[in-house]
Amino acid sequence: MNRYRNDKFARGLIYTIVGAIIALIAVFIGYLLVQGWSTISWSFLTTASDDGLGIRDQLFNSLYLLILTLLLSFPIALGSAIALTIYGKKSRFAAIAEMAIQALSSLPSIIIGLFGFLLLVLKFKIGFSVLSGAIALTFFNLPILTQSISLAIATVPEARMTAGVSLGVSKWHTITKVILPEAMPGMISGIVLSAGRVFGEAAALIYTAGQSAPKLDYLNWNIFDANSFLNPLRPAETLAVHIWKVNTEGLGANAEAISKGTIVILILTILVFNLLARQLSHRLQRKIYR
Amino acid sequence: MYDTAETYLKFPDLPNALTTKDLTVKYDETLALQPCSAIFPKNRITALIGPSGSGKSTFLRCLNRMNDEVAAIGGQIMLDGININDPKLNVYQLRQQVGMLFQQPNPFARSIRFNLSFGVLEHQKISASDLHQRMEQVLSMVDLWTELDGDLERNALQLSGGQQQRLCLARTLMSMPQVLLLDEPASALDPISTAKIEANLLELKQNYTIIIVTHNLEQAARISDYTAFFYDGHLMEYDATAQLFIKPHLAMTDDYLSGNFG
Numbered sequence: 089m090n091r092y093r094n095d096k097f098a099r100g101l102i103y104t105i106v107g108a109i110i111a112l113i114a115v116f117i118g119y120l121l122v123q124g125w126s127t128i129s130w131s132f133l134t135t136a137s138d139d140g141l142g143i144r145d146q147l148f149n150s151l152y153l154l155i156l157t158l159l160l161s162f163p164i165a166l167g168s169a170i171a172l173t174i175y176g177k178k179s180r181f182a183a184i185a186e187m188a189i190q191a192l193s194s195l196p197s198i199i200i201g202l203f204g205f206l207l208l209v210l211k212f213k214i215g216f217s218v219l220s221g222a223i224a225l226t227f228f229n230l231p232i233l234t235q236s237i238s239l240a241i242a243t244v245p246e247a248r249m250t251a252g253v254s255l256g257v258s259k260w261h262t263i264t265k266v267i268l269p270e271a272m273p274g275m276i277s278g279i280v281l282s283a284g285r286v287f288g289e290a291a292a293l294i295y296t297a298g299q300s301a302p303k304l305d306y307l308n309w310n311i312f313d314a315n316s317f318l319n320p321l322r323p324a325e326t327l328a329v330h331i332w333k334v335n336t337e338g339l340g341a342n343a344e345a346i347s348k349g350t351i352v353i354l355i356l357t358i359l360v361f362n363l364l365a366r367q368l369s370h371r372l373q374r375k376i377y378r
Numbered sequence: 379m380y381d382t383a384e385t386y387l388k389f390p391d392l393p394n395a396l397t398t399k400d401l402t403v404k405y406d407e408t409l410a411l412q413p414c415s416a417i418f419p420k421n422r423i424t425a426l427i428g429p430s431g432s433g434k435s436t437f438l439r440c441l442n443r444m445n446d447e448v449a450a451i452g453g454q455i456m457l458d459g460i461n462i463n464d465p466k467l468n469v470y471q472l473r474q475q476v477g478m479l480f481q482q483p484n485p486f487a488r489s490i491r492f493n494l495s496f497g498v499l500e501h502q503k504i505s506a507s508d509l510h511q512r513m514e515q516v517l518s519m520v521d522l523w524t525e526l527d528g529d530l531e532r533n534a535l536q537l538s539g540g541q542q543q544r545l546c547l548a549r550t551l552m553s554m555p556q557v558l559l560l561d562e563p564a565s566a567l568d569p570i571s572t573a574k575i576e577a578n579l580l581e582l583k584q585n586y587t588i589i590i591v592t593h594n595l596e597q598a599a600r601i602s603d604y605t606a607f608f609y610d611g612h613l614m615e616y617d618a619t620a621q622l623f624i625k626p627h628l629a630m631t632d633d634y635l636s637g638n639f640g
Contacts, residue, residue, distance in 0.1 A: 245484075247480070247482060251480075251546070252486075254442065255473060255474075255500075255549065256471060256472070256553070257496065258500075265496065266486050266488075266496070270486075270487050
């Protein structure tokens, strides 16, 4: 039985390749974890970098920037996705916009960073700040987020729209009450996957959010104070930028340990994001299709 | 090719629910529907038959303005003395009056309750008890109420294809429309489900005017009172179904019914 043997062979080959990739990733992540594990301690996570090892402020900055970026980019991406997949479907405008989105998504992030530096930091005089960083990251995030939300919306069958419209419901209400809820699980995975990319981004931030992490006061809720943790106009070094800076400047005897520990925290946070995304979208899916 | 100059249109002398006058459909530069004037008697089933591309579905979709975005519609469609092809007409309300059922069952991927209440609640304020009563009523009309044991929380996608189509039929009935437009509603269903839908339609015609596009000539013969034959964008022949199927006036219709078309 030649065919049977061929099939067995092909399957074996595919499993071997997949196994090799999984093993490679496991070894890679495992190596980083082992290397950095000894650095990680409670004080590593809870003290400022000025006082020694800590990455407290960098961790917070990363999360704060992520939240601001999502707040800025999600509404725009959702709006564009709806416009492209439903209202402007098959139009010339949509085709051009899609090309632009693809071009933007392949733009190197350092270019976005330098563009942000020129436009936001210098021209608009926002300075190295959380806000500049969040806007630059929005440019960075928009193409991917728009694409993944479009994809999530496109998986909802067109028949839903026909059904809604034929019942005398407007397109807009059919979108908000039928199509978006059904696309929600897909949108959530898209958002969280893009969040992972944003969280790990360094190049777009070096010249926008800056490379310094002033010590923050987490009890100061006045966003206009320079040391308030919520102040959007203060410079904000993130985890990824911290790794880059520690490695290029290599200051102090602990530089290597700090870098490795930060890498572990960065990877673990992104892993947690992905697990959460899966959980959330599964749960939503079950809730909707029950 | 057949000659489309000679038509035979014999409309009944009955109270009518819907009439069209010189209705035309134009896609870009091509006229997909030639000026079409027809009368649809109240509380009767009228079947629209004809080969693919003859314009029957195009015609049907005009009747609740589902073609607005893709084509230019000319002429008049009169419902209750109002021209519903008026661009100023509120199409959302019109579609509550003229319901539509499609070839593929298209329930929302939500509960049966959501499916039934969604359209109506957009237009009417109904108390919860009235709403529930109406749901029971429409589900009973399509014989689903007992099949579902009155369980409104089940996801519509869990139903069989035939049940889904009957749910969609019930969904259009929720707004108590005057006219039902059916676009090959049974062509995706098995014979048993088809028979159930047909039985529902025969019951429903007591209160509704039904216009059905079908490729299934036996179905047209079984359930319709009147039949309209379309060819190449023209309404060619219109007559009582019994008359048209036994003794069509046009050679073209005869050929189509006997399978010698083309």
